[in-house]
Amino acid sequence: MSVSASPTEKPPMNDLRELYSEVIFDHYRAPRNRRVLAEANRKAEGYNPLCGDKVTVYLDVQEGVIRDASFEGVGCAISTAAASLMTDALKGRKVGEVEALARDFQTMATEADASPHPELGKLQVLAGVREFPSRVKCATLASHTVLAALKGEREPVSTE
Amino acid sequence: MSDIAGLRIVGTAKEKAAILSFTLDGVHAHDIGTILDSQGVAIRVGHHCAMPVMQRFGVPATARASFALYNTREDVDTLVAGVREVRSIFGR
Structure with missing residues (x-):
């Protein structure tokens, strides 16, 4: 165990509060869309072996539109909130828009500058994760799994 | 440590090494690690390259503090204090 007394090595506390915002806690404690979707015609599994996070994404796609989306899995606050917010954001979108949404989300989670991404709506609450490189994969696991489901990948996608 | 609500120590052998694996109800190990990091405390979290052991104990992951001569x-x-802060951030 390493304990650092030097405050300069600590990320500022406001970064931590930004990461663990009320919206993220809300979606962690009461995840939306966490269920098996019986009508799903697209499904993929995602796995983050370093964390032990596993997520299965279910999509019901009708005439090129996401009619319904859900997920199952256990994970940390960040990955659970991300899956909850992402499945909410997909409903009613055209398949063609989803890829851009997932890519924009992944850009927001990793880019150094804090440019706003209004197109991401509520998903913007996860922007704080960019200050925590070890947590980026928690935030992006669901979005990678959504893309795999649309591509019809049978093997689980891994963040490693 | 075991006074903290929902804290479970994994591995309680009598002659155990100076290593402490634990879980906290309702909080994933990665969240524990990030918050402890912000307090200047570095621990290891996750599977510890030992996924079968995690399955044996029925936990998705553990947080693990190990102590050395310099601690x-x-x-x-x-x-x-850091784990208490985790408890306070996550509630209960």
């Missing part, structure tokens, strides 16, 4: 009593107090 002081104050370091241990900082760890415990």
